Amino acid sequence: MSRSPDFCPHCGEELDSVVVRCPNCRTDLGRRTDGDSSKSAGLAALLSLLITGVGHLYLGAVARGAGWFVGGIGLAVILGLTIPELSPLSFLVPVAAAVDAYTLAS
Structure with a gap:
């Protein structure tokens, strides 16, 4: 089962699922991870x-x-x-x- 890629809502940059901030425009994506990961x-x-x-x-x-x-x-x-x-x-x-x-x- 393949997952569709995530995109930044601000600049459209393709994102990995682990990033919490867009590496291109630095928009906070509102994602948070637990302390272990x-x-x-x-x-x-x-x-x-x-x-x-x-x-x-x-x-x-x-x-x-x-x-x-x-x-x-x-x-x-x-x-x-x-x-x-x-x-x-x-x-x-x-x-x-x-x-x-x-x-x-x-």
């Missing part, structure tokens, strides 16, 4: 800090996590090839992804 904001942030975008995957925001992952690698490669002096700044991408994952989960 809720996703940890701290764990989402830690996962995205360790491997950029994985915290988003944990939260069910697959496209957003893939974007952070690909964007982070792309930025590191571009900076490394064009302006090697700025390549150490690519460490900011996982930090920003961790903040985004934390915000998404809370």
Whole structure:
């Protein structure tokens, strides 16, 4: 038995059933989960800090996590090839992804 996908009533973004807030427009969907099955904001942030975008995957925001992952690698490669002096700044991408994952989960 297949389930029809959920969509955000505000922006129309396709949603996973576990999200309580639309990852695209941040609309509160009014969904609440019990304490045992809720996703940890701290764990989402830690996962995205360790491997950029994985915290988003944990939260069910697959496209957003893939974007952070690909964007982070792309930025590191571009900076490394064009302006090697700025390549150490690519460490900011996982930090920003961790903040985004934390915000998404809370």
